[in-house]
Amino acid sequence: MKAGPSQEEIRRHNLGTLLRHVHIGGSMSRAVLAERMGLNRSTILGLVSELGAAGLVREELPRETGRAGRPSLVVRPESDRVYVLAFDVGVDRMSAARIGLGGVFLDRREIPVLPGPRDAGKVAEVLAGCALDMVGAARRGTHCVGVAAAVRGTVRRSDGLVRAAPYLGWEDEEFGEDLMRRLGLGLPVSVGNEASLGALAEHLRGAGTGCQDLVYLHGDIGIGGGVVTGGQLLGGDCGYGGEIGHMVVNPRDGRPCGCGARGCLEAEAGERALLEAARRDPSSTGREAVHAVVEAADRGDIVARAALRDVGDWLGIGVANLVNVLNPRTVVFGGTLREVFLGAAAQIRSRINRLALTASRENLRLRVGELGDDAVLVGAAELAFSEILVGPLETLARAGARTA
Amino acid sequence: MTTTPILRLRGIDKSFGAVQVLHDVSFDVRPGEVTALVGDNGAGKSTLVKCIGGIHPIDGGEYWFDGERVQVHSPREAAALGVEIVYQDLALCDNLDIVQNMFLGREKRRGLVLDDTTMEEMAARTLEGLSVRTVTSIRQQVSSLSGGQRQTVAIAKAVLWNSKVVVLDEPTAALGVAQTAQVLELVRRLADNGLAVVLISHNMNDVFAVSDRIAALYLGRMAAQVSTSDVTYSQVVELITSGRSGDLGLAHSNGVTA
Ligand SMILES: Nc1ncnc2c1ncn2[C@@H]1O[C@H](COP(=O)(O)OP(=O)(O)O)[C@@H](O)[C@H]1O
Ligand SMILES: [Mg+2]
Ligand SMILES: [Zn+2]
Numbered sequence: 001m002k003a004g005p006s007q008e009e010i011r012r013h014n015l016g017t018l019l020r021h022v023h024i025g026g027s028m029s030r031a032v033l034a035e036r037m038g039l040n041r042s043t044i045l046g047l048v049s050e051l052g053a054a055g056l057v058r059e060e061l062p063r064e065t066g067r068a069g070r071p072s073l074v075v076r077p078e079s080d081r082v083y084v085l086a087f088d089v090g091v092d093r094m095s096a097a098r099i100g101l102g103g104v105f106l107d108r109r110e111i112p113v114l115p116g117p118r119d120a121g122k123v124a125e126v127l128a129g130c131a132l133d134m135v136g137a138a139r140r141g142t143h144c145v146g147v148a149a150a151v152r153g154t155v156r157r158s159d160g161l162v163r164a165a166p167y168l169g170w171e172d173e174e175f176g177e178d179l180m181r182r183l184g185l186g187l188p189v190s191v192g193n194e195a196s197l198g199a200l201a202e203h204l205r206g207a208g209t210g211c212q213d214l215v216y217l218h219g220d221i222g223i224g225g226g227v228v229t230g231g232q233l234l235g236g237d238c239g240y241g242g243e244i245g246h247m248v249v250n251p252r253d254g255r256p257c258g259c260g261a262r263g264c265l266e267a268e269a270g271e272r273a274l275l276e277a278a279r280r281d282p283s284s285t286g287r288e289a290v291h292a293v294v295e296a297a298d299r300g301d302i303v304a305r306a307a308l309r310d311v312g313d314w315l316g317i318g319v320a321n322l323v324n325v326l327n328p329r330t331v332v333f334g335g336t337l338r339e340v341f342l343g344a345a346a347q348i349r350s351r352i353n354r355l356a357l358t359a360s361r362e363n364l365r366l367r368v369g370e371l372g373d374d375a376v377l378v379g380a381a382e383l384a385f386s387e388i389l390v391g392p393l394e395t396l397a398r399a400g401a402r403t404a
Numbered sequence: 405m406t407t408t409p410i411l412r413l414r415g416i417d418k419s420f421g422a423v424q425v426l427h428d429v430s431f432d433v434r435p436g437e438v439t440a441l442v443g444d445n446g447a448g449k450s451t452l453v454k455c456i457g458g459i460h461p462i463d464g465g466e467y468w469f470d471g472e473r474v475q476v477h478s479p480r481e482a483a484a485l486g487v488e489i490v491y492q493d494l495a496l497c498d499n500l501d502i503v504q505n506m507f508l509g510r511e512k513r514r515g516l517v518l519d520d521t522t523m524e525e526m527a528a529r530t531l532e533g534l535s536v537r538t539v540t541s542i543r544q545q546v547s548s549l550s551g552g553q554r555q556t557v558a559i560a561k562a563v564l565w566n567s568k569v570v571v572l573d574e575p576t577a578a579l580g581v582a583q584t585a586q587v588l589e590l591v592r593r594l595a596d597n598g599l600a601v602v603l604i605s606h607n608m609n610d611v612f613a614v615s616d617r618i619a620a621l622y623l624g625r626m627a628a629q630v631s632t633s634d635v636t637y638s639q640v641v642e643l644i645t646s647g648r649s650g651d652l653g654l655a656h657s658n659g660v661t662a
């Protein structure tokens with residue numbers, strides 16, 4: 001028989017949980033923490049002192065309460081002292097950010113790039129350069145406690161190998177390993193799928209806050225997908241789960257998809273399908289091009305309207321399938337799909353209402369992403385924070401030893 | 405998951421002289437939800453809203469609020485219940501700043517005298533609570549704001565006093581795509597924060613994007629009030645244009661000549 005957790009393990013768990021509460025929920029009083037964690041106030045006091053002594057949280061007066069009387073202290077994450085590095089290898093830009101505990105952007109760099117294949121080593125070199133620049137600019141006595149990167153492709157969970165990222169021309173790239181070597185911070189680099197990280201971000205800090213079952217659809221060059229079910233990110237056997245863009249909705253005479261199949265959701269409802277249906281100049285792609293179609297439709301342009309209606313129809317079909325299989329509470333449209341959703345909501349919702357099972361759809365909420373273009377970076381940061389939220393003192397001690 | 409309505413109208417009649425504009429209208433509004441009020445031009449949407457807001461006295465019918473039958477004879481009485489209307493013509497003062505506009509005509513109505521700092525604080529907290537990031541300074545003159553920002557200020561003004569029901573009469577009618585998106589997100593956030601929101605709009609995409617329920621007025625009668633997850637675009641269009649769709653809507657052509 002396995003022995004129960006030791007005192008030490010319980011304490012470590014409680015420290016991690018408390019840190020997660022203030023990291024995600026922002027400053028809160030010890031009384032609120034006691035209530036949320038189901039622990040008595042003296043235990044909370046002990047945990048807060050320990051995290052405070054380590055420099056992970058600080059107790060201070062709240063900003064203004066507007067109420068009379070003596071306000072109680074709140075526990076605040078030490079956003080300036082403890083941070084992670086987050087990367088997003090986007091289609092038309094690469095982003096790097098230094099994000100503090102609590103999810104605060106402390107510093108960021110954006111490098112515009114031309115869409116198209118890019119050498120993985122070169123990408124790692126550029127991002128590492130930006131990151132080291134930001135680390136160098138950080139105040140002394142601050143600690144980097146994790147690093148993570150997002151790519152639009154399939155990523156093996158066990159070792160972060162990027163199996164395929166077609167928009168970059170990558171196949172089996174050890175991108176995380178390479179990035180780690182170039183950074184030389186002694187920290188492993190976690191790699192994740194961009195839409196899965198977007199899903200995580202909207203779940204923790206955006207449109208899906210408090211919602212345990214959520215589907216996130218991210219539009220840019222393709223359609224990325226991320227699924228949170230029962231509060232957990234769905235990864236499947238090896239981490240490749242959630243590829244909603246390659247859900248086949250029109251196999252017989254559908255449009256060819258970048259993955260080699262026909263009639264994938266991405267092929268029918270992605271950016272290229274919209275722009276072609278709207279008969280747009282094929283050389284203009286990306287956010288502005290999608291925006292131009294939605295604007296034209298709003299002004300009454302019938303070609304743009306028909307294009308949005310078609311794309312909305314396929315999106316509705318795709319979402320109806322997801323609703324039947326996953327019964328999400330919320331479906332979030334992010335990236336360029338935010339605009340497409342707002343411009344085609346009648347079509348999308350009507351399709352879902354006609355196709356999905358009544359019981360599965362009746363409480364369904366359709367929402368646009370709240371984090372906008374930062375969703376992917378925010379998600380990458382959360383991936384990078386995972387270690388310190390499990391073992392705060394150990395992780396910080398390791399980081400301290402490295403910087404000493 | 406159905407919550408009880410906070411605002412409940414039953415059998416509302418309203419005429420202007422000999423012209424009957426609303427006939428036997430029932431309407432429910434629930435907290436945490438966006439109820440879209442749709443209908444053709446002249447269907448009676450704005451009139452219904454003005455009855456809710458106490459601008460027009462009702463000729464007949466019942467006004468229930470929070471489970472109690474009430475009489476609402478003036479905007480002041482509506483505001484006292486927690487009912488706020490943002491009318492089509494916004495009524496903001498161009499030569500005043502955001503804070504001044506948010507409190508314009510309100511201090512007196514509430515019988516309060518507030519100092520500048522308190523007003524600034526309340527305005528800032530309200531805008532922050534709505535996650536409004538589009539306004540750079542709350543001391544900015546309203547004349548310098550875009551259409552979307554003006555709507556935002558008008559909406560913030562409506563929720564400043566812990567209102568419970570907020571009615572928005574065509575808030576996106578004059579706005580472009582990007583600003584409409586901003587306003588719709590704000591509308592959704594109000595409801596997600598627990599308010600009961602009524603949204604009047606002609607744009608079916610706006611209606612389907614943010615509403616939980618759709619109420620369709622047809623020639624001054626409530627044709628149907630349905631859940632947004634139960635109807636299609638074409639059904640709603642039919643309800644608007646003919647008062648019925650399949651087994652939804654008015655039973656007969658309701659005595660009005662078609
Ligand atoms: N103050 C008024 N006096 C006389 N008739 C009015 C008045 N207000 C509205 N009406 C009439 O009532 C009908 C409904 O108008 P309204 O409520 O503005 O419709 P909607 O907002 O649905 O377009 C119209 O025929 C309009 O002319
Ligand atoms: Mg009107
Ligand atoms: Zn595919």
